[in-house]
Amino acid sequence: MSSTAASAPAAASGASAPVAVPAAKSPKPGSLKRRRTLAQWGFIAPAVIFMLLFFGYPLVRNVVMSFQHYTPSTFFTGEAPFNGLDNWKNVFQDDLFGKALWQTILFTIGSLIGQFCIGLALAVFFNRRFPLNGVLRSLILLPWLVPMVVSGVVWRRILDQDTGVLNSFLGLFGAGDTPWLSSTGMALISVIMVNIWIGIPFNMVILYGGLQEVPKEMYEAASLDGASAWRQFRSITLPLLKPVITVVLVLGFMSTVKILDLVLALTDGGPADSTQTLGTLTYQNSFAQLDFGAGAVVGNILILISAVFAVFYLRANRNEGK
Amino acid sequence: MATTTPAVSARTPGSPAENRPKRRWGATIIGIVILCVMLFPLYWMVNTALQPESGLLEVSPVPHSLDFSGFSSAFKEQGSHLLTSLGVALGAVVICLAFSAPAAYGLAQFKLRGTKTVVFGTLITQMVPGIVIANALYSAYVDLGLVNSYAGLMLADASLGIPFAIVLMRSFMVAIPREVIEAAEVDGAGKFRTFVQVVLPMSRNSLITAGLFSFLYAWSDFMFALTLNTTDDVKPITLGIYQYIGAHVGDWGSVMSAAVLSAIPAAVLLVLSQKYIAAGITGGSVK
Numbered sequence: 001m002s003s004t005a006a007s008a009p010a011a012a013s014g015a016s017a018p019v020a021v022p023a024a025k026s027p028k029p030g031s032l033k034r035r036r037t038l039a040q041w042g043f044i045a046p047a048v049i050f051m052l053l054f055f056g057y058p059l060v061r062n063v064v065m066s067f068q069h070y071t072p073s074t075f076f077t078g079e080a081p082f083n084g085l086d087n088w089k090n091v092f093q094d095d096l097f098g099k100a101l102w103q104t105i106l107f108t109i110g111s112l113i114g115q116f117c118i119g120l121a122l123a124v125f126f127n128r129r130f131p132l133n134g135v136l137r138s139l140i141l142l143p144w145l146v147p148m149v150v151s152g153v154v155w156r157r158i159l160d161q162d163t164g165v166l167n168s169f170l171g172l173f174g175a176g177d178t179p180w181l182s183s184t185g186m187a188l189i190s191v192i193m194v195n196i197w198i199g200i201p202f203n204m205v206i207l208y209g210g211l212q213e214v215p216k217e218m219y220e221a222a223s224l225d226g227a228s229a230w231r232q233f234r235s236i237t238l239p240l241l242k243p244v245i246t247v248v249l250v251l252g253f254m255s256t257v258k259i260l261d262l263v264l265a266l267t268d269g270g271p272a273d274s275t276q277t278l279g280t281l282t283y284q285n286s287f288a289q290l291d292f293g294a295g296a297v298v299g300n301i302l303i304l305i306s307a308v309f310a311v312f313y314l315r316a317n318r319n320e321g322k
Numbered sequence: 323m324a325t326t327t328p329a330v331s332a333r334t335p336g337s338p339a340e341n342r343p344k345r346r347w348g349a350t351i352i353g354i355v356i357l358c359v360m361l362f363p364l365y366w367m368v369n370t371a372l373q374p375e376s377g378l379l380e381v382s383p384v385p386h387s388l389d390f391s392g393f394s395s396a397f398k399e400q401g402s403h404l405l406t407s408l409g410v411a412l413g414a415v416v417i418c419l420a421f422s423a424p425a426a427y428g429l430a431q432f433k434l435r436g437t438k439t440v441v442f443g444t445l446i447t448q449m450v451p452g453i454v455i456a457n458a459l460y461s462a463y464v465d466l467g468l469v470n471s472y473a474g475l476m477l478a479d480a481s482l483g484i485p486f487a488i489v490l491m492r493s494f495m496v497a498i499p500r501e502v503i504e505a506a507e508v509d510g511a512g513k514f515r516t517f518v519q520v521v522l523p524m525s526r527n528s529l530i531t532a533g534l535f536s537f538l539y540a541w542s543d544f545m546f547a548l549t550l551n552t553t554d555d556v557k558p559i560t561l562g563i564y565q566y567i568g569a570h571v572g573d574w575g576s577v578m579s580a581a582v583l584s585a586i587p588a589a590v591l592l593v594l595s596q597k598y599i600a601a602g603i604t605g606g607s608v609k
Contacts, residue, residue: 039513040432047425047488048440054481055447058458065458075464122356130349136357138596142364145588145599147542149560150581153567154367157381157574165366165381200360202603209604258451261544265564282453287549292457299454310449314442 059303065296072290080293087293096273096281097298104277107192108256114196115252116245119203124233126204127211137208144201152265155194156181159266184274187267191275195262199255203248210244211237246312253309258302278302364585371396371578381574392575393583400580403562406472407541407584410558413476414540415533418483423529426491427521431503441492447485455481456549463550470555478546483536490535490605494528495521531598531605534591541587559584 066087068080091097126137143151158164159180170176180190214237222232238245260279263269269276269284276284278298286295371392372385429437459478460469468474498521506516522529544560551557563580592599 037434040428040434043424043428043432043513043517044434044437044440047421047484048443050421050481050484051443051447054455054459054478054484055450057462058455059450061458061462062454065461075461078465125349125356126353128349130346130353132350132353134596136350136353138592138600139357140360141592141599141603142361142589145538145592146364146585147544147560147588149542149544149564150367150584151363153563153577153581154363156567157370157578158363158366163381165383197360197363205600205603254449258453260453261560264544264548265567279451279453282451282457283549286457286460292461295457299451299457302451303454306449306451310446314445 062296062299062303065292066300068293068296070290070292074292083293087291087297091285091294091297096276099273100276100278100281100298101301103188103275104257104279106188107195107259107277108253110189110192111195111199111256112249112252114192115199115203116249118196119200119248120207122200122204123207123211124237126208137204140204141201143198148198148261149265151194151198152262155197156266159190159194181267182271184272187271187274191263191266194266195256195259198262199252203252206248206251207241207244210241214240250309250312254306257305257309278305367578367581367585370574371582373575389575392573392579395573395576396579396583399576400559400562400566400583403557403559404583406556407558407560410472410475410479410556411537411540413472414479414483415536417476417480418487418536419529419533421480422484422487422532423491423522423525424517426488427495427517427525429488430492430495431498431500431521441489444485444488448489452482452545453549456545459546460549468550470551470553472556474550475546475556475558476540478550479540479543480536482539482543483532486539487532487536490532490602491525491528493605494525498524527598527601528605530595531602534595534598535602538588538591541584 065080067082067084069083069086070080074080122140126133158166161167161177161179161182164180166180167176167178170178179186181187218236218240219232222236227235258279259277260283263275263277263280264283267275269280278301282295282298282302284295285298286292366381369383369385370381372388372390373381374389374391425440428434429441455478463469463474466474468477502520502524503516506520507513511519541558542560543558544564547556547558547561548564551561559580563577563584566577566580
């Protein structure tokens with residue numbers, strides 16, 4: 001290949017057919033085009049094959065697995081007999097499924113509202129010009145970049161009922177005995193709080209990006225007309241930010257609904273399954289109980305829920321492109 | 323809040339020069355307070371790490387005397403897992419870029435039937451819950467002998483970055499002028515050489531951003547580390563820490579030291595490459 005580039009005649013004849021210089025002497029137009037197409041697909045095909053293996057195959061396999069009976073011995077014998085709808089029935093009859101579904105809904109809605117509102121407030125704040133704005137803005141990203149398991153472990157220490165710093169701080173005001181992670185009533189709320197903390201930077205950065213696109217003149221005009229800051233926010237910022245808001249919420253939904261790392265690090269799904277979600281339930285079924293069939297059922301439901309929102313995302317993305 | 327008054331008063335000459343800097347520094351102070359609140363847990367992680375055996379005691383707000391014993395025991399017990407994480411993450415970056423850069427180029431520049439479907443598929447893959455992939459991948463890995471292997475974990479971790487990298491780099495490569503690519507091809511360079519010698523150097527920034535994010539994804543990965551390994555042979559730091567809290571409930575100093583060590587790459591990357599990270603967060607999602 002390197003020699004053809006050096007020799008002038010080859011370069012000249014290769015002008016129309018850079019792919020195959022020797023074949024360029026008597027090309028059939030059809031085959032030449034096909035070769036060119038093939039060469040072009042050569043760039044794309046490896047990634048497509050990779051994605052088919054690591055996303056497509058698991059999706060299909062998961063559906064098949066949900067109709068199979070898996071036991072720990074399956075992995076030695078390789079035998080996983082089909083058992084119809086047994087897995088599905090078992091999962092739906094188990095009270096834990098309903099509980100996990102409900103907790104997933106609470107977790108997702110609570111996290112999204114908190115992340116979004118605080119993220120938006122911070123984005124609006126950082127949209128003003130002031131010294132050190134850029135530095136502060138990028139340092140706020142740190143919680144989002146630190147591995148989620150690590151954040152979970154750190155918060156587990158902070159939220160410890162007896163020796164955690166949050167309770168000793170609240171103790172200064174005479175209210176320092178909250179069992180953040182150790183009571184069934186508080187654990188889910190605590191996990192939501194931590195997830196809000198993790199999600200704020202992401203929301204902030206994207207919304208900030210959206211705010212940057214809003215023309216400054218619109219605010220100037222509005223304030224000359226005497227519109228209050230709140231009025232400007234409602235009538236200019238929010239409508240113009242709508243496409244970005246959709247994207248942020250849908251992406252936030254996607255990453256929240258399947259949560260696993262954080263819950264395992266904070267509570268392991270406990271106490272008494274009070275922080276069990278569909279993500280952790282899939283994990284528990286498959287990798288703790290080694291019932292991969294049941295895990296696949298919960299996983300498929302998780303996919304169904306995600307798919308509904310994927311439609312929203314793709315529509316939002318399409319509008320964005322226009 | 324006060325935006326209406328300054329806009330009006332800015333019309334009168336003289337006043338903005340005295341007024342503005344003061345108000346701006348006020349915002350800076352609020353910004354610093356916000357930052358302190360947001361980063362407090364990370365401060366607490368470092369603070370706890372620097373205090374001796376603090377398991378059953380309350381941690382003091384600042385370390386009175388620096389105690390590095392937590393770090394030395396964390397290093398002793400978690401050092402090899404840090405190396406594993408580093409190796410796996412770097413491997414994942416290489417795999418990720420090797421697959422996604424050519425694909426991004428092809429999807430951005432070639433007029434082929436079916437590329438729209440591929441782009442669509444790339445967006446879809448970002449929505450598949452990881453645990454679902456792990457669920458199916460595990461049984462496939464058992465059949466292929468990839469459980470407890472570096473290669474297996476690298477490939478799985480690369481899958482976290484590939485769709486993102488394709489979307490990000492494609493949105494960048496679309497902007498490369500056709501004439502530049504055609505000129506290279508007229509000069510006799512093949513498609514592959516044009517890609518390596520012209521397209522890749524021009525896309526340097528997006529390559530760095532994509533590589534950076536696939537590194538962070540792989541470094542942060544816990545789920546594949548947890549599910550695709552049944553022995554301790556291949557144990558990244560995330561899994562190490564998770565198991566550490568189970569085994570060392572009393573010794574938070576060591577646990578937090580390990581946590582600090584595992585958070586260092588994120589901090590370093592953030593400081594060294596702020597602009598790439600900001601570009602990655604916005605570019606990968608909105609475009």
